[in-house]
Amino acid sequence: MxxxxxxxxxxxxxxxxxxxxxxxxxxxxxxxxxxxxxxxxxxxxxxxxxxxxxxxxxxxxxxxxxIKEPKEIPLSRIIRLLDGPIALLPCVSLNYYEPCAECKSEVQCGINKVMVQVRDETLKILENKSLQDILDGE
Amino acid sequence: MxxxxxxxxxxxxxxxxxxxxxxxxxxxxxxxxxxxxxxxxxxxxxxxxxxxxxxxxxxxxxxxxxIKEPKEIPLSRIIRLLDGPIALLPCVSLNYYEPCAECKSEVQCGINKVMVQVRDETLKILENKSLQDILDGE
DNA sequence: CATAAACTCTATAAAATTTATAGGGATTAT
DNA sequence: ATAATCCCTATAAATTTTATAGAGTTTATG
Known part of the structure; x- marks a missing residue:
């Protein structure tokens, strides 16, 4: 949330x-x-x-x-700015990367691999919705 | 996260x-x-x-x-169980719905409308990935 | 049947994060 | 000069997350 x-x-x-x-x-x-x-x-x-x-x-x-066009303000940016990472795990965050303490090897971690995919697909959604979309719904 | x-x-x-x-x-x-x-x-x-x-x-x-097949354990379920709502706002949560105090009318709220879309698209991702996918990556 | 190994359950404590408040500073219109 | 308004930083309060504790209950085994 x-x-x-x-x-x-x-x-x-x-x-x-x-x-x-x-x-x-x-x-x-x-x-x-x-x-x-x-x-x-x-x-x-x-x-x-x-x-x-x-x-x-x-x-x-x-x-x-x-001072920006609503079209140029994607949800992803606002969320990152105020809430931090969009990725579900630190080890797959593009902007707030940190290794996971409990994970021995990222390249062998199935959770990591799946979360990279989830991150990419989630980003597509959030980069694709902007303030303009919100305004259109008001 | x-x-x-x-x-x-x-x-x-x-x-x-x-x-x-x-x-x-x-x-x-x-x-x-x-x-x-x-x-x-x-x-x-x-x-x-x-x-x-x-x-x-x-x-x-x-x-x-x-006791379940890894295929039958989608990420969405595990996340909901332990973390709660997948939706980004309480007012668009399917399983943990609550109205937003600062919002006068949900049907006129552009944020609500966009977040419903985000929820649906996010759910698609998380329902579509299961423990099996994690195991496949190990 | 005594013992140790393991999960069960609930309560509470500690730490971290989020939410909210406070107040003096700087700037500007009038 | 004054009042309105944003600027900035610090701190307090509330909430949530993370971790610990310990007394049950069940079961295998010698």
């Missing part, structure tokens, strides 16, 4: 996607719309900005806005 | 699958082979037995053994 952080990030991105005509959107507005803690959401939006998905404007009249 | 519980379960099932000629296998043997805590693994095997994948024999000379 996705963490609340990722779930909230998706809600925030969706909200921002739906309000692209506005110059900026307040954290507070998104938080209220979904009943999310302002401060918790603040941290999430900060991460999304640092990762290059959002722009922000400080000071009075400031707020956040989307 | 899978929990250690699920990962250990997969190792245990693999071990049992590789030793089907034996009448029984000791918890201790599996634990040692993979450097897993005996007691932790004990709880996991108990769950697998209660769920109908393993049989056990008590007392001296006892142990665990596989």
């Amino acid at each position: 996705l963490s609340k952080k990722t779930k909230y990030a998706l809600h925030a991105l969706t909200y921002l996607g739906k309000h692209r005509e506005n110059k900026t959107v307040l954290i507070q507005d998104i938080a209220e719309e979904h009943g999310i803690s302002h401060k918790f959401l603040e941290n999430i939006l900060l991460e999304l900005r640092k990762a290059g998905y959002l722009g922000s404007k400080k000071g009075k009249g400031g707020g956040y806005y989307l | 899978l929990s250690k519980k699920t990962k250990y379960a997969l190792h245990a099932l693999t071990y049992l699958g590789k030793h089907r000629e034996n009448k029984t296998v000791l918890i201790q043997d599996i634990a040692e082979e993979h450097g897993i805590s005996h007691k932790f693994l004990e709880n996991i095997l108990l769950e697998l037995r209660k769920a109908g994948y393993l049989g056990s024999k008590k007392g001296k000379g006892g142990g665990y053994y596989l």
Whole structure:
């Protein structure tokens, strides 16, 4: 399951996607719309900005806005950013690889081999769905 | 990512699958082979037995053994049993459904719609891979 | 029939992670 | 000048995961 952080990030991105005509959107507005803690959401939006998905404007009249095309924001990226690996095991993660302590040899491990396949097929799904698909369903 | 519980379960099932000629296998043997805590693994095997994948024999000379064909043990089942939902959000889980607090209307939620698709495609992958596939890779 | 070997079951403790809060700083419009 | 707003880092609270503990129960065997 996705963490609340990722779930909230998706809600925030969706909200921002739906309000692209506005110059900026307040954290507070998104938080209220979904009943999310302002401060918790603040941290999430900060991460999304640092990762290059959002722009922000400080000071009075400031707020956040989307700086990428919704089409260019695949689910895989958002999940990786906030939740970490998409792979089911560390030993098959492309972006967060770590060996599994209990496994003597990766090349001889049937679990590893199957999980590589699962990872590749899962990635295909998540790279192929973007914020645009979410917006299309609203 | 899978929990250690699920990962250990997969190792245990693999071990049992590789030793089907034996009448029984000791918890201790599996634990040692993979450097897993005996007691932790004990709880996991108990769950697998209660769920109908393993049989056990008590007392001296006892142990665990596989009672299902490896082909009949899909990854999806093992993951659900030990880790819970496969869906990325509670509001699209088939087996562990819960509404999302921050979402006013599921039928109007674009996130929900996309996640239903992701769930269905992910399930296809995980239902289609079984312990047999793991054993084939060993 | 005594003993040791093994699984059974439930409770609890420890560790790690996730979720949430807090508050002072910096910037900007008016 | 002031108020609004994002920026940043630290810490607290809650939850979940991981691990341990120990008293049962069953069974093979000498």
